[in-house]
Amino acid sequence: MSVFKSTIPYIQRPNRPLHAYAIVFLLVLYLPVLVLPLFSFVDSFYFSFPIPGWTLNWYKEMLSNEPMHAALLNSIRVGLATSVFATILGIMGAKAVTRYQFPGKKPIVFIIMLPLVIPVIVVAISLLVMLSRMGVPLTLYTVGLGHALFCVPFSMATLIPRFHGSNKSMEEASMDLGENAWMTFWRVTLPMIIPGVLASILLCFTISFDEFYLAFFLGGTDPTFPVFVYGQVRFPQRLPNVLAMSSAILVGSIVLVYIAMILRKPTVKKQKIN
Amino acid sequence: MNAKDTFIQIQNISKYYGSVNAVDKVNINIKSGEFFSLLGASGSGKTTLLRMLAGFETPNEGEIYIDGVAMSETAPHHRPTNMVFQNYAIFPHLNVINNIAYGLRKDKLTKDAKIKLVDEALEMVQLPGFGKRKPDELSGGQRQRVALARALIKRPKVLLLDEPLGALDAKLREEMQLELRSLQESVGITFIFVTHDQEEAMTMSDRIAIMSDGKILQLATPKELYHCPTSVESADFIGQMNFMKATVIDVKDGKAQVDAEGIGLVSVPVKGDFVHTGDKVTGAIRPEKIQILEEKSTDGNPGVEGIIKTVAYLGNRNHYYISVEGLDKPLAVAEQEGSIEDTWDTTDRGSRVWLTWEEDALILLKK
Numbered sequence: 001m002s003v004f005k006s007t008i009p010y011i012q013r014p015n016r017p018l019h020a021y022a023i024v025f026l027l028v029l030y031l032p033v034l035v036l037p038l039f040s041f042v043d044s045f046y047f048s049f050p051i052p053g054w055t056l057n058w059y060k061e062m063l064s065n066e067p068m069h070a071a072l073l074n075s076i077r078v079g080l081a082t083s084v085f086a087t088i089l090g091i092m093g094a095k096a097v098t099r100y101q102f103p104g105k106k107p108i109v110f111i112i113m114l115p116l117v118i119p120v121i122v123v124a125i126s127l128l129v130m131l132s133r134m135g136v137p138l139t140l141y142t143v144g145l146g147h148a149l150f151c152v153p154f155s156m157a158t159l160i161p162r163f164h165g166s167n168k169s170m171e172e173a174s175m176d177l178g179e180n181a182w183m184t185f186w187r188v189t190l191p192m193i194i195p196g197v198l199a200s201i202l203l204c205f206t207i208s209f210d211e212f213y214l215a216f217f218l219g220g221t222d223p224t225f226p227v228f229v230y231g232q233v234r235f236p237q238r239l240p241n242v243l244a245m246s247s248a249i250l251v252g253s254i255v256l257v258y259i260a261m262i263l264r265k266p267t268v269k270k271q272k273i274n
Numbered sequence: 275m276n277a278k279d280t281f282i283q284i285q286n287i288s289k290y291y292g293s294v295n296a297v298d299k300v301n302i303n304i305k306s307g308e309f310f311s312l313l314g315a316s317g318s319g320k321t322t323l324l325r326m327l328a329g330f331e332t333p334n335e336g337e338i339y340i341d342g343v344a345m346s347e348t349a350p351h352h353r354p355t356n357m358v359f360q361n362y363a364i365f366p367h368l369n370v371i372n373n374i375a376y377g378l379r380k381d382k383l384t385k386d387a388k389i390k391l392v393d394e395a396l397e398m399v400q401l402p403g404f405g406k407r408k409p410d411e412l413s414g415g416q417r418q419r420v421a422l423a424r425a426l427i428k429r430p431k432v433l434l435l436d437e438p439l440g441a442l443d444a445k446l447r448e449e450m451q452l453e454l455r456s457l458q459e460s461v462g463i464t465f466i467f468v469t470h471d472q473e474e475a476m477t478m479s480d481r482i483a484i485m486s487d488g489k490i491l492q493l494a495t496p497k498e499l500y501h502c503p504t505s506v507e508s509a510d511f512i513g514q515m516n517f518m519k520a521t522v523i524d525v526k527d528g529k530a531q532v533d534a535e536g537i538g539l540v541s542v543p544v545k546g547d548f549v550h551t552g553d554k555v556t557g558a559i560r561p562e563k564i565q566i567l568e569e570k571s572t573d574g575n576p577g578v579e580g581i582i583k584t585v586a587y588l589g590n591r592n593h594y595y596i597s598v599e600g601l602d603k604p605l606a607v608a609e610q611e612g613s614i615e616d617t618w619d620t621t622d623r624g625s626r627v628w629l630t631w632e633e634d635a636l637i638l639l640k641k
Contacts, residue, residue, distance in 0.1 A: 172330055173363035175350040177377030177428060187376070191367040 037247040045236045058244040065241055071228030072245070075209050078140055078224060082147040083204035089148070090155025090200055095189070097156070098163035099171075113153045123150065124217040131218065138220030146214035151204040158203060162196030195263040202260035206253055225249075280339075281306035281464060282327075282432060287336035289322050289488075296322040297333070298488035304466065304481075309458050311467045311475040313511070314485035320468045323485070324434050327466065328357045341431055356425035357434040361441070362417045364409040370396070370420055371405040377428045395423035398457070415446050422454075426461060433458075435467045439474060451477045472512050476500070484508045500560075506639050509558050516564075516605050520557040520638065522549050530638060532557065536600035540576045543634050556639045561608040563635035566594065566618060567628040577630035580605065582622050594618065596629060605629065 043053035062068065096102070097109055115123060127146050128138075136142060170192065174184040190197070215224040223231065229246070232238040282304040289297040297319040304310045312320040325331040327338060329350030338345040340354055356377075365373050374392050383391070396402050399419035409417060418438055425433055435454075439447045455478045458465045469475050475482045476496040484491040484499070484507075492499060492508040503509035506517065520534040530544045534557045542557070549555060571577060580596040583604050595604040607629065609618075618625075 167361065167363065169359045169361060169363040170365060172328075172350070173357070173359060173365070173424075174376070175330075176328060176355070176357045177424065178351050178380055179377075180349070180351050183379075188365060191365075 033250070036243055036250065040240065040243040040247045042240075045240060058240040059248075062241050062244045062248075068225075068228060068241065068245060071223050071225045074140055074222050075215075075225040078144045078147060078215070079205040079208040081144045082151055082208040083201045085144070086148045086151035086155045086204045087159075087197060087200045089152050090159050090204075091193070091197065093152065093156045094159035094163050098160060099168060112156065115150050116153045116157075120150065120211070120213045124213040127214070128217045138218055140219070140222050140224075142218040142220070143215050143224060144208075146218045147204075147208040147211060150211065150214060151207055154203055154207060155200040158200040159193060159196045162193040166192040199260045199263035202256050202263070206256055206260070209249075209253070279303065279305050281308075281341060282466075283339040284323070284327075285337045285339065287323065287326060287333045287338065289319075289326060289331060290334050295319075295488045297326070299336070300485075300488070300490055302483055302490065302493065304464060306464055307462050309455065309465045309467065309478055309480045311469060311479040311482045312485055313469055313472060313475040313482050315470055318485040319488035320470075320485045321436055322488075324357075324436055324466060324468045327432070328355055328434050329353050354431035355434055356428050356430035356432075357436065358418075358421045358425050358438045360436045360438065362421040362438075364412075364417050364420055364424075366409050368409075369405065370401070370407050370409070370412070373409070373420055374405075374424045374427055376424060391427055395427045398426065399423045400453075414441050415450065418442065418450065422457075426457075426463070430463060432464045432466060435465060437468055437470070439469070439471075447474070454478060476512070484511055486511075502637070503558070503639065506556050506558070506641070509639060514561050514606055514608075516559050516561065516603075518557045518601060520555050522551055522553040522555060522638075524551055525549055532638065534636075536598045537576070537578045540636060541633065542636050542638055544638060548640060549638055554641050556641055557636050558639055559605075559631060559636045561593070561606040562591075562610075564605065564607045564629050564631050566596070566607060566609065567630055570628045571630050575630050575632060576636070577628055580627060580629055582618060582625050582627060585619055585623060587619065592618070596627065598629070 040058055041054050041056070042051050043055035043057070044051075093112060097105070124146065127142075127149075131138065131142055166189070170188050171184050174188045175181070179187060209224075210226065211224075212226040212230065216227050216230070219227055225245075229242050232242045280303040282302075284300055284302040284304075287297055287300045288295065300319075300323060302310075312323060314320045322331055326333050327340075327345075329345065329348065333346070343354075345353060365376065368376065371389075371392050374395050375388055378388050378391065392405065393402070396405060399422050401416060401419050401423070404412070404416065404420075409420070412420065418441075421438070439450050439454075442450060451474055454465075458478075467475070467478065476499075479496060481493065481495050482499055483493040486507055491511070492504050494502070499508065499512050503512065503515075509515045509517075518535045518537065520532040522530050522532050523539070524531040525544070528543060528545075530542050530549050531539060532542055532555065533539055537557075567577075570579070578598050580598040582594060583597045584593075584595040586593040590610070592609050594607040594609070596607055597604040618627075
């Protein structure tokens with residue numbers, strides 16, 4: 001028997017209970033999500049064990065489900081418009097916050113960031129009341145507007161670290177070399193923050209694509225995909241179709257979010273000294 | 275100063291940040307082709323003044339004229355100035371060629387002409403063959419050269435340099451000082467150089483303005499600054515100086531009789547009429563202007579007795595600290611190294627010696 005203490009540093013020593021906890025945590029979190037793709041291959045309208053049989057029918061049916069395609073297309077259109085619009089506003093906001101001093105800066109930033117903490121349903125109902133009072137017809141445009149409002153804080157939160165990471169003197173150097181503010185933005189600022197811009201577009205698209213309340217309240221007669229799904233779950237025979245579509249989207253969004261995560265992290269460049 | 279001499283005119287310029295006067299009613303005239311330095315500690319306003327020349331800060335008061343044109347209505351991108359930034363501000367997404375050519379977009383040159391200009395610029399800053407490199411593949415000194423080339427390719431009337439050598443190591447810095455100076459002489463562009471390093475300013479400049487608390491303490495050539503400082507602060511800023519309190523007893527025929535602390539009655543030549551009988555002034559003398567003798571001299575030069583306290587042997591010169599009765603701080607004395615026999619060394623600590631200097635070595639400064 002060794003009389004010496006373990007040579008592994010305390011912090012590297014295995015901690016069994018903590019490992020077990022982590023595994024349980026991940027299972028609880030992701031098992032339901034994994035059940036979704038599983039049942040999309042099951043040959044039955046109902047979830048039951050043992051599994052009666054496997055099928056690809058739901059995926060085939062999904063391909064010919066016209067209303068579902070329309071809803072998906074609506075979501076993509078709203079998502080694209082929202083992500084671009086919110087990111088443009090986010091760039092402006094992030095630049096203002098990081099580059100300029102102006103009166104009322106703190107309260108203005110607070111108000112812009114507010115949708116992050118207000119329950120979405122409150123925002124959705126308020127917008128609905130306001131828009132109907134103003135006589136604005138409810139269309140996909142109003143959904144996009146609501147989503148943009150909701151996405152701007154996320155876009156700014158993604159872009160502000162990028163602006164902080166890029167030095168203000170770069171922009172001054174560009175002005176010094178004869179470019180005006182607009183050309184300086186195109187030639188210096190945008191190339192330096194472009195990873196943040198792409199991350200913001202992806203993030204906003206995902207948020208918009210996924211969003212239910214605003215789309216439900218402001219959508220009028222054109223459902224987005226989440227709204228369409230909500231309408232379908234009431235009919236058991238339609239459910240497997242939704243499961244198939246959801247599984248496909250799940251894979252797609254994991255890929256998108258992963259790309260966004262990579263882009264969002266400001267890279268620390270190693271400096272070579274010759 | 276006549277019109278030809280004032281290429282850049284900084285006229286009564288002030289900049290406030292809240293209640294802080296970053297730059298306080300500064301007036302400077304700078305000649306064409308001059309290497310002009312703004313020297314001061316951090317927070318002295320030198321960088322703010324430079325940024326007002328570039329147009330990145332707007333003065334609260336006053337006007338800057340460059341080549342006769344008022345700058346207050348001129349945006350940074352229309353000014354005839356270019357700047358080398360403290361951190362160089364090399365565009366990280368562009369290679370060396372595109373960094374240097376950045377400012378040429380509006381010049382309507384053919385591609386070949388641009389390439390030729392960039393090649394010349396790379397040659398000038400001794401970086402030929404580095405064109406395809408990305409900024410993160412360059413060392414600090416190389417980035418500095420790229421920043422210099424990028425600014426000079428625009429052929430500005432004035433090149434502004436904001437502590438460009440601060441980030442380099444000592445040896446490279448010394449090299450770059452000489453290189454910058456010869457570059458400036460060959461291109462003939464007016465350089466305005468901001469630094470906190472007095473040696474750097476002395477090495478390179480035609481004239482230096484010492485700044486403190488947003489004001490100009492003294493504006494003169496390096497030689498004048500060293501030999502004829504006009505205030506205790508500027509004397510203290512440049513090189514080493516011994517200070518002692520003194521009282522003016524009498525002023526006559528361009529000479530003042532003063533009673534200097536620790537030294538007694540001495541006569542000091544004075545220029546101008548800033549000293550009057552009864553004034554409290556500060557006497558100042560450079561360490562290398564004091565001579566150490568074994569015995570009291572008989573040539574009539576002023577002097578004082580002291581005891582050697584510390585000896586520092588630096589090879590080419592020696593530093594001594596000699597305590598003198600009546601002075602709080604020992605006098606610093608610097609001597610050129612002679613032969614081994616005739617220098618004082620550590621074994622001489624505690625010896626009584628006689629310190630002497632030429633009559634005009636001691637100068638009087640306003641308190």
